[in-house]
Amino acid sequence: MGENKTVNCTFIRTPTEDQLRQIVALYRAEGWWSSYDEGRRQLIRRLISGSHCFVVAEEEGRIVGIGRAISDGVSDAYIQDMVVLGARRKQGIGRMILDTILARLRVDGLRWIGLIAEPGSCSLYQHAGFREMTAWAPMLLTIEEK
Numbered sequence: 001m002g003e004n005k006t007v008n009c010t011f012i013r014t015p016t017e018d019q020l021r022q023i024v025a026l027y028r029a030e031g032w033w034s035s036y037d038e039g040r041r042q043l044i045r046r047l048i049s050g051s052h053c054f055v056v057a058e059e060e061g062r063i064v065g066i067g068r069a070i071s072d073g074v075s076d077a078y079i080q081d082m083v084v085l086g087a088r089r090k091q092g093i094g095r096m097i098l099d100t101i102l103a104r105l106r107v108d109g110l111r112w113i114g115l116i117a118e119p120g121s122c123s124l125y126q127h128a129g130f131r132e133m134t135a136w137a138p139m140l141l142t143i144e145e146k
Contacts, residue, residue, distance in 0.1 A: 007059045007093055009100040013049055020044055022063040030083050052077060053104050057093050064088045067097040069105060077105050079115035094124050
């Protein structure tokens with residue numbers, strides 16, 4: 001995993017139409033959005049603006065990865081939706097996104113940062129200092145739309 005000098009990580013709050021299109025495409029490429037969700041572009045705008053921070057990793061105007069944190073802004077934060085384009089994985093981009101988010105959370109005074117790691121991604125987070133919470137169980141409630 002070498003340093004990737006052609007990729008820049010930046011925070012966004014209000015995406016351009018092109019960024020919005022690319023972010024939706026990235027979510028879809030990773031199987032996170034169904035075809036039903038495609039017309040709900042306003043949802044992505046709200047997702048970005050409602051996050052504590054939202055990072056895009058761009059290379060020559062093309063978004064190759066994203067990540068975001070949600071937080072109350074006072075005590076806790078959670079890393080959410082971190083993803084790198086499949087063809088660009090194992091090149092240090094995920095680490096750049098994570099480092100960018102963590103630096104922001106530290107500056108904002110947040111000291112308890114959690115996440116749920118997908119299978120195969122634990123080493124990325126462990127390198128940044130995360131450890132498994134073996135006495136705890138992640139839980140989920142999914143509420144169906146009507």
